[in-house]
Amino acid sequence: xxxxLVSATGADPADDLRRGDTLALRWRTGFDKSMGYLxxxxxxxxxxxxIDLVWYISSQAIPTLSWQVLTSYGNYQxxxxxxxxxxxxxxxxxxATTIAVCIGLFGGIATAEFLSDQTAAWVRxxxxxxxxxxxxxxxxxxxxLFCLYFGWGLSFVAxxxxxxxxxxxxxxxxxxxxxxxxxxxxxxxxxGSGTKPVQYILKVGTPIAFPQILTGVFLAMAIGVGExxxxxxxxxxxxxxxxxxxxxxTYLTYLIxxxxxxxxTSHLALVIAYQAAFIIIVTVLALNVVVRxxxxxxxxxxxxxxx
Amino acid sequence: MxxxxxxxxxxxxxxxxxxxxxxxxxxxxxxxxxxxGTGRAGFVLYKIVPLAPALVPAAIVIAVAIVLVHVAGLSIxxxxxxxxxxxxxxxxxxxxxxxxxxxxxxYGMAVFIVGSFLTAVPALFLSMIIGLGxxxxxxxxxxxxxxxxxxxxxxxxxxxxxxxxxxxxFLVIAPYLGGTVFPWSVGHxxxxxxxxxxxxxxxxxxxxxxxxxxAIIVLxxxxxxxxxxxxxxxxxxxxxxxxESGLALGATRWEVVRRxxxxxxxxxxxxxxxxxxxxxxxxxxxxxxxxxxxxxxPVNVYDSTYTMAAFMYLSLDGAxxxxxxxxxxxxxxxxxxxxxxAVNLIGRRLVSHIYAQEVAGL
Numbered sequence: 001x002x003x004x005l006v007s008a009t010g011a012d013p014a015d016d017l018r019r020g021d022t023l024a025l026r027w028r029t030g031f032d033k034s035m036g037y038l039x040x041x042x043x044x045x046x047x048x049x050x051i052d053l054v055w056y057i058s059s060q061a062i063p064t065l066s067w068q069v070l071t072s073y074g075n076y077q078x079x080x081x082x083x084x085x086x087x088x089x090x091x092x093x094x095x096a097t098t099i100a101v102c103i104g105l106f107g108g109i110a111t112a113e114f115l116s117d118q119t120a121a122w123v124r125x126x127x128x129x130x131x132x133x134x135x136x137x138x139x140x141x142x143x144x145l146f147c148l149y150f151g152w153g154l155s156f157v158a159x160x161x162x163x164x165x166x167x168x169x170x171x172x173x174x175x176x177x178x179x180x181x182x183x184x185x186x187x188x189x190x191x192g193s194g195t196k197p198v199q200y201i202l203k204v205g206t207p208i209a210f211p212q213i214l215t216g217v218f219l220a221m222a223i224g225v226g227e228x229x230x231x232x233x234x235x236x237x238x239x240x241x242x243x244x245x246x247x248x249x250t251y252l253t254y255l256i257x258x259x260x261x262x263x264x265t266s267h268l269a270l271v272i273a274y275q276a277a278f279i280i281i282v283t284v285l286a287l288n289v290v291v292r293x294x295x296x297x298x299x300x301x302x303x304x305x306x307x
Numbered sequence: 308m309x310x311x312x313x314x315x316x317x318x319x320x321x322x323x324x325x326x327x328x329x330x331x332x333x334x335x336x337x338x339x340x341x342x343x344g345t346g347r348a349g350f351v352l353y354k355i356v357p358l359a360p361a362l363v364p365a366a367i368v369i370a371v372a373i374v375l376v377h378v379a380g381l382s383i384x385x386x387x388x389x390x391x392x393x394x395x396x397x398x399x400x401x402x403x404x405x406x407x408x409x410x411x412x413x414y415g416m417a418v419f420i421v422g423s424f425l426t427a428v429p430a431l432f433l434s435m436i437i438g439l440g441x442x443x444x445x446x447x448x449x450x451x452x453x454x455x456x457x458x459x460x461x462x463x464x465x466x467x468x469x470x471x472x473x474x475x476x477f478l479v480i481a482p483y484l485g486g487t488v489f490p491w492s493v494g495h496x497x498x499x500x501x502x503x504x505x506x507x508x509x510x511x512x513x514x515x516x517x518x519x520x521x522a523i524i525v526l527x528x529x530x531x532x533x534x535x536x537x538x539x540x541x542x543x544x545x546x547x548x549x550x551e552s553g554l555a556l557g558a559t560r561w562e563v564v565r566r567x568x569x570x571x572x573x574x575x576x577x578x579x580x581x582x583x584x585x586x587x588x589x590x591x592x593x594x595x596x597x598x599x600x601x602x603x604x605p606v607n608v609y610d611s612t613y614t615m616a617a618f619m620y621l622s623l624d625g626a627x628x629x630x631x632x633x634x635x636x637x638x639x640x641x642x643x644x645x646x647x648x649a650v651n652l653i654g655r656r657l658v659s660h661i662y663a664q665e666v667a668g669l
Binding site: 028029031032035036039040042043045046047049050052053056057103106107109110111113114115119120122123125126127128129130132133134135136137138139140141143144145149165168169172197222225226227228229232233253256257259260263273277280281284285287288292 | 353354357358359360361362363364365367368370371374375377378437440441443444445448449453457459460461462463464466467468469470471472473474475477478479528531532535559560561562582585586588589590591592596616619620623636637640643644647648650651652654655
C-alpha cells in the first residue's frame with residue numbers, strides 16, 4: 001500500500017488508505033466485476049450459431065416433412081422420398097457400429113486389463129491418433145485399400161469398413177476408460193477372492209462399465225451418422241437400397257452434399273437436403289441427450305460405489 | 308488423496324474420483340492371481356491373445372501410412388523426398404510450385420498447404436480466444452446452475468455434422484457476408500493492406516460471400532467445442548489451495564485466473580491449441596462447401612482458395628484412372644497426415660489424461 005494514492009471517495013486520502021479503499025483497488029475490483037459480466041457474453045458466440053442452425057434447418061424442413069416422405073421408397077432424384085436414404089443409412093450405421101464395437105470393445109478391455117502400462121500407453125496413443133485423423137484421409141485409405149487394392153469398387157461394403165475404422169477409436173477409448181475407472185477396491189476385492197481375469201471382466205467389470213461403454217457406442221453412432229467424406233469417397237451413389245455387399249448405396253449426408261451442389265438449379269435437391277439435415281440433427285442431438293442422461297446416471301452410480 | 312493433482316478445484320462440479328487418476332494394478336499375472344492360467348497357456352491367454360484386438364487401432368494408423376506411401380510411390384520415386392527440386396520429369400514442376408494442372412502433369416502443392424494454414428491458423432486463434440473466455444466464465448464467474456445449463460450447448464457444437472455446418476454457412480452466413488459485410492469492409496477498411504477490393508481478374512470479394520472469411524468462421528465454430536472443453540478441464544484441475552490462497556492474499560478472481568490458473572493450466576491450454584488446430588486443418592466437407600474452391604493464392608482477405616483436405620476431397624473423382632494424379636493426391640494426403648499426426652501427438656502428450664470423453668469428435 002505504499003503506492004501514490006488518489007482519494008477514491010474525495011475525502012482525506014488517509015481515510016481511504018485506512019479503509020483500504022483506493023482508486024487502484026476500485027479499478028481492480030471493477031475490472032473483475034466487469035469481466036464477470038463480459039466473459040459470459042462470449043457464450044453467445046457459441047449459442048447463437050447453434051440455435052440459428054437448428055432453427056433454420058428445422059424451419060425449412062418441418063413444413064415439407066411428412067410421414068409419407070419418410071416412408072416412400074421412390075427415386076429421391078425426381079420426388080421427395082427419403083425412405084431409401086434412411087434405410088440405407090440405418091444399414092450403414094448398424095453394420096459399421098457392429099464392426100467398430102467388435103474392434104473397440106475387445107481392444108479397449110484388453111488394453112485396460114491385460115496390457116503392460118507401456119504397451120497400453122502406445123495403444124492409447126495410436127487410438128487417439130486414429131480419432132484425430134481427418135475424415136478425408138480415412139476416406140482415401142478406404143478408397144485405396146478396399147476399392148482399388150481389394151477390387152471391391154465403390155461399394156457398400158467398402159463404405160461400411162471405412163466408416164467403422166472411423167468410429168472404432170471412440171468405442172475403444174470409452175471401453176478402455178470405463179474398465180480403467182472401475183473402483184480399485186472392487187477390483188481388488190474381486191481378484192482377492194480368487195476371480196479369474198475373464199470372470200472379472202464378465203461378472204464384475206462389465207456391469208460397472210456398461211453405461212460408459214454405451215456412451216461411447218452412441219457417440220460413435222452420432223459421428224457415423226454425420227460423417228460425409230469417408231462415405232462419398234468409397235461408395236458410388238444409388239437411388240436404391242443396396243441389395244448386396246458390392247452394390248452402390250446412398251447416405252443421408254450425401255443428400256445434403258448434392259443439395260449444396262445443385263442449390264442453384266434444383267429446388268427439390270435443396271428441399272431434400274434440408275430434410276436430410278433435419279433428420280441427422282435430430283438423430284445426433286437425440287444420441288447426445290441419451291449420452292448425457294446415461295453419463296449422469298453413471299456418475300451417480302459410481303459415486304454410490306465409493307461410499 | 309495424497310498427490311492427486313485433480314483433487315479439488317474452484318469450479319469443481321463433478322469431482323473426479325481419485326482412483327480414476329491413479330494408475331491401477333493390472334490383472335494379476337497368472338501365476339499369482341489366477342490359478343487356472345499358469346504356465347505357457349496362461350501366457351498365451353493373458354499376454355498374447357489380448358494383444359490382437361488392442362493393436363487394431365495402431366494397425367489401422369500404420370496401414371493408412373503404408374497405403375498412402377505406396378500410392379504416392381510414383382511421385383516420391385520421381386521427385387524424391389526433396390520434392391521442391393525442379394525435375395525434368397514430366398511428373399511435376401515442383402512440390403512448392405503453385406501450378407496444379409493434372410493434364411500437364413504439374414502437381415505443385417503450395418497453394419493447398421498455404422490455404423490450409425491460412426484458414427486453420429486464424430480459426431484456431433479465434434476459437435482459442437473465445438474458448439478461453441467461455442472457459443473462464445464458466446469455471447470462475449457464472450453460478451453453478453448457469454454453467455450447468457450453458458456448457459452442454461458448447462459441447463453440442465461438436466455434435467453437429469460438418470456437412471450440416473457447410474450447408475448452413477453456405478445458405479445463411481454467405482449471403483449476409485457477401486451482401487452486407489464485405490461491401491462495408493471494402494468501403495471502410497480498405498486502408499488496411501489486403502482489405503481493399505480486387506476488381507480485375509480475379510474479382511474479389513464476390514457477392515456470393517464464400518471464400519476465406521466464411522471458411523474461417525466455420526472452422527472457428529468447429530474448433531470451438533474442443534478448445535473450450537480442454538481449457539475448461541485445464542482450469543478446473545487447478546488445486547483449490549492455489550485458488551484460495553490467491554484470494555486470501557487479496558487478489559480478485561480475475562487476478563487469480565490471470566496469474567495462477569492460466570499459468571498452472573498452461574499445458575492443458577496448449578494442448579487445446581494443438582488439438583483444435585488438428586481439428587481445423589483436417590476439416591473437409593464443410594470447408595469444401597464454403598471456400599469456393601480455386602487453386603490460387605488469395606489476392607486479398609475475401610478471396611477464395613483451397614485447403615489440402617478440401618482439394619483432396621473434391622478431386623478424387625477426377626483422378627480416377629490417372630496414376631500420376633492419384634499419386635500426387637496421396638502425397639498431399641501424406642503431408643496432411645503427417646501434420647495432423649504430429650499435432651495430435653503433441654497435443655495428447657501435453658495432458659496425460661483427457662477427461663472430456665463424452666463429447667463427440669474429440
